[in-house]
Amino acid sequence: MNPLSLSGISKHFGGIVAIERFDLEVEAGEVVALVGDNGAGKSTLVKIISGVHQPTDGEIRLAGERVAFRDASDARANGVEVVYQDLALVDLQPVYMNLFLGRELRRKPFGLLDRAEMARQTQQLVDDLDVRIPTAKATLSDLSGGQRQAIAIARATHWASRLVLMDEPTAALGVAETAKVEELILKLKARGAAVLVVSHNMEQVFRIADRVTVLRRGRQVGTTRVAETSHNELVSMITGLSS
Amino acid sequence: MTIAPTRAPAEKGVQLVVRSWRQYVVYVGFVVVFLYFAATQGASFLNGTTLVNIVTQATPITIMAVGTVFVLSLGEIDLSIGSTVALAALTAAVTLQVSGAWWVAALAGLAVGAVVGLVNGLFVTLVRLPSFLVTLATMGLVAGLAQQITNLQSVPVTDEAFGWLFGGGTLLGIPILIWWSAVAAVIGWHVLRQRRFGAHVLAVGNTASAARVSGIRVTRVRIAVFMLSGTTAALAGLLYAGRLAGATYTLGTTDLMSVLAAVIVGGTALTGGRASMIGAVVGSLFMSMINYGLLLAGLTVAQQEIVRGVIILIAVSLSLRGKKGS
Numbered sequence: 001m002n003p004l005s006l007s008g009i010s011k012h013f014g015g016i017v018a019i020e021r022f023d024l025e026v027e028a029g030e031v032v033a034l035v036g037d038n039g040a041g042k043s044t045l046v047k048i049i050s051g052v053h054q055p056t057d058g059e060i061r062l063a064g065e066r067v068a069f070r071d072a073s074d075a076r077a078n079g080v081e082v083v084y085q086d087l088a089l090v091d092l093q094p095v096y097m098n099l100f101l102g103r104e105l106r107r108k109p110f111g112l113l114d115r116a117e118m119a120r121q122t123q124q125l126v127d128d129l130d131v132r133i134p135t136a137k138a139t140l141s142d143l144s145g146g147q148r149q150a151i152a153i154a155r156a157t158h159w160a161s162r163l164v165l166m167d168e169p170t171a172a173l174g175v176a177e178t179a180k181v182e183e184l185i186l187k188l189k190a191r192g193a194a195v196l197v198v199s200h201n202m203e204q205v206f207r208i209a210d211r212v213t214v215l216r217r218g219r220q221v222g223t224t225r226v227a228e229t230s231h232n233e234l235v236s237m238i239t240g241l242s243s
Numbered sequence: 244m245t246i247a248p249t250r251a252p253a254e255k256g257v258q259l260v261v262r263s264w265r266q267y268v269v270y271v272g273f274v275v276v277f278l279y280f281a282a283t284q285g286a287s288f289l290n291g292t293t294l295v296n297i298v299t300q301a302t303p304i305t306i307m308a309v310g311t312v313f314v315l316s317l318g319e320i321d322l323s324i325g326s327t328v329a330l331a332a333l334t335a336a337v338t339l340q341v342s343g344a345w346w347v348a349a350l351a352g353l354a355v356g357a358v359v360g361l362v363n364g365l366f367v368t369l370v371r372l373p374s375f376l377v378t379l380a381t382m383g384l385v386a387g388l389a390q391q392i393t394n395l396q397s398v399p400v401t402d403e404a405f406g407w408l409f410g411g412g413t414l415l416g417i418p419i420l421i422w423w424s425a426v427a428a429v430i431g432w433h434v435l436r437q438r439r440f441g442a443h444v445l446a447v448g449n450t451a452s453a454a455r456v457s458g459i460r461v462t463r464v465r466i467a468v469f470m471l472s473g474t475t476a477a478l479a480g481l482l483y484a485g486r487l488a489g490a491t492y493t494l495g496t497t498d499l500m501s502v503l504a505a506v507i508v509g510g511t512a513l514t515g516g517r518a519s520m521i522g523a524v525v526g527s528l529f530m531s532m533i534n535y536g537l538l539l540a541g542l543t544v545a546q547q548e549i550v551r552g553v554i555i556l557i558a559v560s561l562s563l564r565g566k567k568g569s
Contacts, residue, residue, distance in 0.1 A: 073458040088453040090446045092516040101446060102457035104439050112437045 001064035002027050003162045003194035004049070009058035011044055018044045020218045021058070026163065026194040031185065033205040033226075034198045036215035037238055042198045045215070046167050049196070050082045051075030062162050081156035083166040089152055091141040095133060096122035098140055099155050121158075129154055129187055132180075146177025153184050157193065164188060166197040170204065182208050202231055214238055268561045269509045269522050273529045276554075280536040287539055299420040299486075301531030303328070303479035303495070306423065307502045308509070308523040309431035310475030313468045315506055316435070317448040318515025319367065319374035321469060323359060324476035324502060326386035328495025331355045331480035333389055335405075336398035336490035345405035349481055356477025357470050359385055364466030374469075389492040397491040400484050409485025423482060424524070427475070432520040444468060449516030500555070501530045508558045529558075 004026040011019040019041045026032050036042050047053045049060060051069030060067050062078060069075040072082075082088075089098050096119040097104070105121075107114040122136035131150040133143060140148060149169060156164045169185070170178040185208050188195055199205055205212050206226055213223040214237040221237045280288045287293070307324050314321045335352030342348065359381060366377040400406065412419035435441035443464050446454040455461050479498070484490040507513065508529065509522025533554055537547040 072456055076458060082456070084456070088450075088456045090449045090453050090516070092449045093442075093445065097442060097446075101453070102443075102459045104442055106439065111439075113439065113442060 003063055004196065005061040005064070006049070007059055007061075009045070009048060009055050009060070011041075011048060011053060012056045017218050019048070019055075019215075020220075022215075022220050024196075024213055024220075024223065026196055028194050029189055029192045030211070031189050031195045031197060031209045033209035033212040034196060034215065035200070035202075035205060035212055035234065035238060039217070040215040040238075041218045042215055043167060046082065046165050046196075046198060049075070049163075050080055050165055076159065079160055079162035081160035081164050083149075083152050083156050083164065083169050089140055089148060092139065094119075094137050094139055095126070095143075095151055096136045098151060099125070099136075099158060101155075103159070125154055125158055126151075129157065129184060131184065144177065146173050146180050149173060149177070149181050150184055153181065153188070157188055157191070160193060163194045163196065166195065168198055168200060171200065178204070202234060205234070206231070216240055266510050266519070266522070268558065269526050269529060272508065272558055272561075273525055273532070276529065276532060276536065280532070280539070284536070284539055288536065293535065293539075295418060295421070297531045297535050298424060298528065299418055300535065301527045302420040302424045303482050304498060304501050304505055304530060305524055305527040306427045306475050306479050306482070307472075307498065308505045308527045309427045309520065310472035311502050311506045312431065312435065312509075312511050312518050312520055312523045313441075313444055314374075314472045315448075315511045315513055316444050316515060316518040317465060317468050318513075319448075319465070319468070320378065320503075320513075321360075321363060321374065321472045322378040322499060323363060323381040323385055324472060324479075325495045325497070325499040326382050326389060327356050327359045327473055327476035328480040328483065328498060329389040329490070329492050330359070330385050330392075331477035332484040332490035332494050333393055333398060333492065335481055336400050336484055337393065339400060339402050339405060340398065343402070345402050345408065348402070348405060349409075352481050352484075353474055353477045356473040356475070356480070358473070359476075360470035360473025361466065363473065364469035367469065368462045368465050386492070386496075393492070395492060397489050399489045401488070406485050406488060409481045410488065411486065420482065420486070423478075427478075428520065428524045431524075435518060435520050440464070440467070445516055445518060447515075502527075504555045504559060505530050508555075530555075 002025045004024070006022060006024045009019055009022040010017070022045060024032065034042050034045065044053065048055050051072045051074050054068070062080070067078055069078070090101060096115070099122045100118045105114040105118050106112060119136045126133055126136060131147070131154055133147050133151070140151070143151070153169065166185070170181050173181060182204065185195060185197065197209070209226050211223060211225050212229070212234065214221040214234065216238065311321065311324070331352040334355045335348040338351040339345065339348035363374065363378050363381055366372050367374045408419065410419070414422055435444070443454065443459045446457070446459060447461050447464050451461055480494060483494045505526035506523045509524070509526035510519040511517065511523060533551060534547070537550055542550065
């Protein structure tokens with residue numbers, strides 16, 4: 001059973017068709033890129049899988065089991081984690097509190113926050129993933145953009161039991177930071193995660209993805225193995241113009 | 244998002260020093276002003292009675308400061324606390340006359356504060372108005388109610404138990420008001436630092452959208468904080484009623500500025516997400532010490548107001564300057 005399987009997903013907003021009959025399987029240990037021009041429906045699709053929007057039609061299966069999420073918390077409870085373009089982190093808190101945001105560990109019997117244990121687990125996670133930060137107790141605002149995105153991805157890794165969705169994870173990063181984040185995505189893959197990543201960057205798609213699926217104005221133009229396509233072919237699929 | 248540029252180590256060191264200096268403004272200020280009064284006024288300032296008075300005079304401010312730390316941590320503000328003090332005190336005093344039971348009166352007073360907070364919270368969350376406007380409106384509304392319920396009359400509080408618990412009592416040789424301050428400070432610190440609720444308040448105040456996608460119930464947190472703020476104001480009202488053996492509609496009307504000054508000087512950011520409970524408590528003692536010192540120095544009420552305003556301006560500038568941009 002594949003971690004994620006989408007069949008016939010459609011989404012209408014009033015009379016506007018945002019997504020039309022979208023199908024996709026994502027295997028464990030696989031990175032699938034979702035590409036398309038602005039307004040093609042990429043973010044809408046991510047929001048449907050993560051429970052923010054409900055599909056008008058079609059079905060979502062996680063490990064073969066049909067799911068219908070009420071909201072984003074519901075999706076998270078089912079092992080779907082999202083790395084947002086705008087991070088969704090809390091700047092003034094330490095790294096470990098961000099990692100456990102909304103799911104803080106507590107110590108019996110009084111239910112006090114277990115800061116030591118959260119810091120310990122966070123340190124172990126960032127060490128495992130080779131995320132270079134001074135310490136798990138560092139305040140997030142003292143870290144670079146790349147380090148912060150790495151924390152967001154580390155958080156998703158920690159909690160995702162099935163699937164990690166990434167919406168333009170490197171859009172706001174510089175070259176060196178992008179390289180670090182891509183390295184981290186490949187580590188997730190090596191650990192057996194299923195990753196669906198929205199990207200605008202063709203070079204990046206070729207660097208990290210196993211397969212790529214193309215959306216154009218809400219329609220799925222095609223899905224192909226990255227090894228079997230070329231930059232030009234992808235661009236013509238995205239734009240609809242033959243090269 | 245914004246990307247922090249990679250900083251040079253030296254610059255980072257300087258930033259660290261500047262940041263911790265701002266954090267400690269209130270403690271430094273406290274010591275400086277303390278030494279100044281001690282040096283200029285000698286034994287009339289440096290004696291047990293005066294020092295105890297500074298703490299007990301501060302008690303209502305300390306308790307409201309605890310609630311206000313949570314409100315500012317959310318990036319919100321509650322201007323209605325001053326008038327809630329009067330309404331809660333009068334409600335408790337009237338209830339005491341009617342029922343004769345101190346605990347019924349106390350609960351009635353606290354309930355008034357919780358309800359004012361609930362109204363504030365509902366308007367901020369469900370109607371999505373800025374808390375500044377909502378609490379400005381309820382400040383006037385509550386002040387009006389306080390004048391209305393007894394038709395501007397003061398209400399005496401003669402109940403012994405009430406007077407002991409909220410005013411002149413001592414426990415283990417320590418004035419009850421100091422106990423109230425200490426308990427409020429410890430509980431406030433505990434909830435802010437050691438409970439999930441405190442972590443969620445700071446997260447919502449820092450980045451509400453991040454808190455929401457992390458599964459934190461943002462609306463519930465906001466409403467709870469406004470109710471907490473209203474309740475601390477009501478408790479301050481009970482303490483005034485107990486200490487002064489009566490309630491009147493003017494109670495607490497000048498406290499808003501003192502509370503905000505105490506909390507901001509103490510290192511809690513107006514913009515949310517950054518808070519210091521200990522700083523706020525020391526801030527309230529700082530404000531009380533200034534009041535007391537100026538009184539001892541023989542300044543007229545008008546002169547005291549001027550000097551207090553200047554000191555607050557300086558202290559707040561030192562603790563806030565440049566923070567917003569960093």
